[in-house]
Amino acid sequence: MNPPARRHSPASERNAAPILAELRRVLPAQGVMLEIASGTGQHAATFGAALPGWQWQPTDFDAGALPSIAAWCEGRPNVRPPLQLDVLSAPWPAVPEQVDAMFCANMIHIAPWACTDGLMRGAARHLAPHGLLLTYGPYFEDDMETAPSNLAFDADLQRRNPSWGVRRLADVAAVAARHGLMLRERVAMPANNLLLVWQRAS
DSSP, X not given: OOOTTOOOOHHHHHHHHHHHHHHHHHSOSOEEEEEEOOTTSHHHHHHHHHOTTEEEEEEESOGGGHHHHHHHHTTOTTBOOOEEOOTTSSSOSSSOSSEEEEEEEXXXXXXXXXXXXXXXXXXXXXXXXXXXXXXXXXXXXXXXXXXXXXXXXHHHHHHHOTTOOOEEHHHHHHHHHHTXXXXXXXXXXXXXXXXXXXXXXX
16 A cells, blocks of 8 residues: 555556656766656656666646655655745746756646746756656547547547647647757657657757
8 A cells, every 4th residue: 555645557557668768768878867747656756666767856836746856755765855836937946957868748738838938948048958848648649540549638628628638739849849858769669659759859
């Protein structure tokens, strides 16, 4: 049984292994990682343990999530105490001034559209010149047939909050481009999700 502070996300438990495989492939052996929207903290705990060369800084908009993140990451010497972070704030307080990578899972569709701009703006400000932004979740793609599960998920999100919803990849890329970031790699993931790797445009 989980300690009382720990929240549990079945989706985070399911997708951790395939995401970790891609992180191991695209990331160097060491660096500083800023995680946006850490949620329960399960990803930070799993990835921190599996990537000991990385200093992992978890964050979340919801102050109520921070005890869960801390509980999951207890005993991980390379995972820093979680910070509260609103991606719409400028500048981002307390986070490292420069990081080698940023990871953001399942925020873009479960947040107002303005948060995508905030994420890209913050990435452009805090990523090192060689740094990468990795985003994970479902997207609509103009040249690809949309999975029925993603259509149903989008409808459910919008019922829960009209400002939420699965985003068009082209729209996300346009926002990234405004902040000097380009899509380097698109990786198909289980359950009709994508891992997207963004970097500074040359």
